[in-house]
Amino acid sequence: MKKLLSLFLLLTPLFYKAPPRPNCEMFRDNEPCYQACQQSYKAIQYPQGSRNSQIHFDRAIELCEDFAYAWHEKAVPYLKRGDFITWRKLMDKAVILAPEEKLGYRGWCRYQFLRDYQGAIDDIERLEAMVNYDIGYAQNGDCHLIVAKALAYKGLGQHDKALEVLEAFVAGPDFYALPYDFLHLGVMYLVRGDLEKALKSLKEQINVNPQLADNYYYLAQVHKQKGNLTEARVHIRRCIELYDQGLYRKDVYTTPMDAVSRAEIDALNRLIP
Amino acid sequence: MSRFPRLILCITLTVGLLSSCGKDGKEAAHKTAKSAMAEYPDHVGDIAPDPELDNPDFKTCSKGKIPQYYALGADYRVANKVLMDHFGTVTLPDNTPKGYYTIRFVVNCEGRIGRLREQSMNTDYQEMEFRKDLKATIRTRLLAFDQWPQGRDFYQYLTFKIEGGKISEVLP
Structure with a gap:
């Protein structure tokens, strides 16, 4: 069961969710927008980014320029294929039309695809200020947007702020651990040299996801720094074992924060006699 | 592009x-x-061969549709650490403005690259231009990279985040 769970967690990035499809019946009293909605359904019957798909989104926008879903979906292939200027222009239109719905997504994309840390923080904090409900999760389901915000602060080098945000989130009454939350927390403690707290978080991570090579890499790091070379050796070997089985942090689009490469694992392994 | x-x-x-x-x-x-x-184009991001821009020796292995790198799974991604080891030592002039320099290209089944197209933008996602010598340095370094996955033709892009007079990140 645990193996199945781990496999699911590691494959999660493969199942990127598209934004919720609109219910066209909601536009019944607005014929152009109803037709635009129908056009968007035609668009998603074709491969994302294909000519036919883009043309149907164009038709949707022509019919109802305020239809945020079409702007958003038309933008996505530009993001995934590295044309960020076009993506941003189209996505900004969606955000203007539906800020509560689109800000979190744009912020996450700025973090994930461009490491635009300040831009991600701005979008997520703007959303937080705008709504009085849970702001939700990253598009790929990896983490809550608050965790993404903490990681963005870390990316800016504001380690104290990053830890403050993540600690508060984890201690919150509604916290539910996603696959990498304690890994990120453990690494933040490790970077600060707080080895005991790092150890506690990384052990907690094992409870959530016991088959993640990256976690054992950082456990080996902590034990090495504590001078526990026997423990460090056990963890780096477990790390290599899992890595060789493909059970490491991966994403089809980008390299996630705190993911370790085989080169880094081999380098640490050489340092642990 | x-x-x-x-x-x-x-x-x-x-x-x-x-x-x-x-x-x-x-x-x-x-x-x-x-x-x-x-x-x-047939698909957003397709790069048509251009005899005026492209190396005539570069050939794709298949004639059909070229998939995006992300459609081939995580094994077709080169780890950022490997890319940073290769590009992180590129020296940029101190006064290089902040921004992103993206090169999109095709990797063929032999791990060779061609059809390079570029886009530069500032941190507000507006088009801008980096110095030609800077771009040439990065492109030369890219052409020297020899660790692309082999076996399939695919589209790839690399985005170089430039700040503080250096390449701070190589994405995606």
């Missing part, structure tokens, strides 16, 4: 404007669809 998407956006915005001016929606849509058929 940057010229084409701008054209598409321009068409989109123009048509949106026309339809909002009270033109017959269906007629305008039909007209746009016809012009868009001519303007859109």
Whole structure:
């Protein structure tokens, strides 16, 4: 069961969710927008980014320029294929039309695809200020947007702020651990040299996801720094074992924060006699 | 790469404007669809070979549709650590402005690259230009990279985040 769970967690990035499809019946009293909605359904019957798909989104926008879903979906292939200027222009239109719905997504994309840390923080904090409900999760389901915000602060080098945000989130009454939350927390403690707290978080991570090579890499790091070379050796070997089985942090689009490469694992392994 | 998407956006915005001016929606849509058929490539991001830009020795291995790197799974991604080890030592002038320099290209089944197209933008996602010698340095370093996955042709892009006079990240 645990193996199945781990496999699911590691494959999660493969199942990127598209934004919720609109219910066209909601536009019944607005014929152009109803037709635009129908056009968007035609668009998603074709491969994302294909000519036919883009043309149907164009038709949707022509019919109802305020239809945020079409702007958003038309933008996505530009993001995934590295044309960020076009993506941003189209996505900004969606955000203007539906800020509560689109800000979190744009912020996450700025973090994930461009490491635009300040831009991600701005979008997520703007959303937080705008709504009085849970702001939700990253598009790929990896983490809550608050965790993404903490990681963005870390990316800016504001380690104290990053830890403050993540600690508060984890201690919150509604916290539910996603696959990498304690890994990120453990690494933040490790970077600060707080080895005991790092150890506690990384052990907690094992409870959530016991088959993640990256976690054992950082456990080996902590034990090495504590001078526990026997423990460090056990963890780096477990790390290599899992890595060789493909059970490491991966994403089809980008390299996630705190993911370790085989080169880094081999380098640490050489340092642990 | 940057010229084409701008054209598409321009068409989109123009048509949106026309339809909002009270033109017959269906007629305008039909007209746009016809012009868009001519303007859109088969897929967003497709790079047509250009004899004036491309190395004539570069060939793809298959004749059909070239997939995006992300459609081939995580094993077709080169780890950022490997890319940073290769590009992180590129020296940039101290006064290099902050921004992103993206090169999109095709990797063939032998791990060779070709059809390079570029886009540069500032941190506000607006088009900008980096110095030609800077871009040439990065492109030369890219052409020397020899660790692309082999076995399939695929589209890839690399985005170089430039700040503080250095490449701070190589994405995606």
